[in-house]
Amino acid sequence: MKLLILDRDGVINHDSDAYIKSLEEWIPIPGSIEAIAQLSKAGWTVAVATNQSGIARGYYPLSTLEAMHARLRELVAEQGGEVGHIVYCPHGPDEGCECRKPKPGMLRAIAEYYQVDLRGVWFVGDSTGDLEAALAVGAQPVLVKTGKGEKTLKKGIPEKTLIFDDLAAIARELI
Ligand SMILES: O=P(O)(O)OC[C@@H](O)[C@H]1O[C@@H](OP(=O)(O)O)[C@@H](O)[C@@H](O)[C@@H]1O
Ligand SMILES: [Mg+2]
Ligand SMILES: [Zn+2]
Numbered sequence: 001m002k003l004l005i006l007d008r009d010g011v012i013n014h015d016s017d018a019y020i021k022s023l024e025e026w027i028p029i030p031g032s033i034e035a036i037a038q039l040s041k042a043g044w045t046v047a048v049a050t051n052q053s054g055i056a057r058g059y060y061p062l063s064t065l066e067a068m069h070a071r072l073r074e075l076v077a078e079q080g081g082e083v084g085h086i087v088y089c090p091h092g093p094d095e096g097c098e099c100r101k102p103k104p105g106m107l108r109a110i111a112e113y114y115q116v117d118l119r120g121v122w123f124v125g126d127s128t129g130d131l132e133a134a135l136a137v138g139a140q141p142v143l144v145k146t147g148k149g150e151k152t153l154k155k156g157i158p159e160k161t162l163i164f165d166d167l168a169a170i171a172r173e174l175i
Helices: 032-041 062-078 105-114 128-136 149-155 167-174
Strands: 002-006 044-051 086-089 122-125 140-144 162-164
Touching (some): 002 105, 002 167, 032 062, 044 105, 062 086, 086 105, 105 128, 122 128, 122 167, 128 140, 128 149, 140 149, 140 167, 162 167
Parallel strands (some): 002 044, 002 122, 122 140
């Protein structure tokens, strides 16, 4: 199967150092909804793996997170596409969970859900933790320059990382 896994904040929607705490703050990056719709119409399964420590920090309830993901699904469906499995880590950095990136727990959960091998599967992110999670399971790390991507690039990235301007550029590459 053609599986593409996306980080959320900074890849699909704008990110903020103050976290994305409400549906109003959840604003798609231009071209990202269209990219997901085009990819899914071209036969790609587009899954999402996102850290959401804002839940553990008490910044927003689970219902708000679910509303953001319902909005994502709705916007992509309006363009004739669909969003696949969405996995999130609601834990804080000190809880020692197995799902918070850079740990690959969420990627493994997506592989389990679709019963696929993650080797070579592109995982698209804007942060170092995204790239490290990909490498931990033999997936292909892909950096976009949106969100924290430019900052991540400046810090230095794993040499096998692929780099694109944004999700729209990835869709153009894959379709
Ligand atoms: O990029 P994804 O994984 O979709 O989500 C990232 C968010 O959960 C937040 O992750 C936080 O990191 P800490 O969780 O505080 O280390 C900060 O980087 C926030 O700016 C960011 O909005
Ligand atoms: Mg991100
Ligand atoms: Zn977790």
